[in-house]
Amino acid sequence: MKKIIVAIDGYSSCGKSTIAKALAKYAGYMYVDTGAMYRAVALYMLQHGITEESDIVEALKDVQVGFALQADGSQHTTLNGEDVEGQIRTLEVGNRASQVSQIKEVRAFLVRQQQAMGEAKGIVMDGRDIGTVVFPQAELKLFLTARPEVRAQRRYDELVGKGEHPDYEEVMRDVNDRDYRDTHRAESPLRQATDSVVVDNSDMTREEQMAHIYGLFDKLTT
Numbered sequence: 244m245k246k247i248i249v250a251i252d253g254y255s256s257c258g259k260s261t262i263a264k265a266l267a268k269y270a271g272y273m274y275v276d277t278g279a280m281y282r283a284v285a286l287y288m289l290q291h292g293i294t295e296e297s298d299i300v301e302a303l304k305d306v307q308v309g310f311a312l313q314a315d316g317s318q319h320t321t322l323n324g325e326d327v328e329g330q331i332r333t334l335e336v337g338n339r340a341s342q343v344s345q346i347k348e349v350r351a352f353l354v355r356q357q358q359a360m361g362e363a364k365g366i367v368m369d370g371r372d373i374g375t376v377v378f379p380q381a382e383l384k385l386f387l388t389a390r391p392e393v394r395a396q397r398r399y400d401e402l403v404g405k406g407e408h409p410d411y412e413e414v415m416r417d418v419n420d421r422d423y424r425d426t427h428r429a430e431s432p433l434r435q436a437t438d439s440v441v442v443d444n445s446d447m448t449r450e451e452q453m454a455h456i457y458g459l460f461d462k463l464t465t
């Protein structure tokens with residue numbers, strides 16, 4: 244069976260990581276959550292009170308982001324060897340990640356590592372620039388989208404599930420702000436690769452969506 248690279252891009256809270264994980268499992272591929280890598284960098288800067296762009300760039304030499312495989316097959320993000328999976332999934336770190344991801348040197352630092360992970364193919368990677376910058380040669384590129392209010396509700400439910408007490412209006416504002424920043428930044432803005440398949444999952448069940456995506460994958464690999 245032919246090994247390929249699957250690039251999954253799209254807006255925040257579109258279910259990218261759930262889909263990417265399911266596809267990686269289906270294919271027996273490695274999964275890489277690049278958003279987690281930007282979040283880990285953001286967490287480091289928050290922990291050390293580093294806010295100036297030049298200081299952030301300088302501090303990158305002290306940042307090592309990795310993934311630790313868990314017994315149940317899932318992966319936890321590590322920052323300098325410490326498991327930070329729980330700490331990076333907050334609104335605060337998400338917002339900071341959106342900011343640090345606008346810095347050219349931060350992107351170059353992480354893109355280099357992401358490209359190295361894909362050298363042997365057999366990988367599913369999700370993010371914002373995977374099909375456009377990290378792997379423009381990816382055989383399968385998916386661009387996920389859903390209506391903003393659908394995404395805000397999903398994000399809200401996810402935060403409640405984690406025991407947080409979010410305000411829906413704030414989550415909605417956050418979704419809109421992040422969309423704006425992700426699509427308007429100067430460095431590698433979120434955009435659809437011309438050869439990507441667009442999947443709008445606002446009104447799709449998870450099963451419908453996965454059947455569609457598995458079909459696309461099978462066609463390319465068998």
Ligand code: DC
Nearest residue numbers: 277278279281340341344370371372
């Ligand atoms: O997918 P996420 O919410 O975990 O991503 C966190 C932030 O990182 C998001 O605001 C945009 C940024 N990001 C990016 O710029 N490029 C990527 N490949 C992945 C994430």
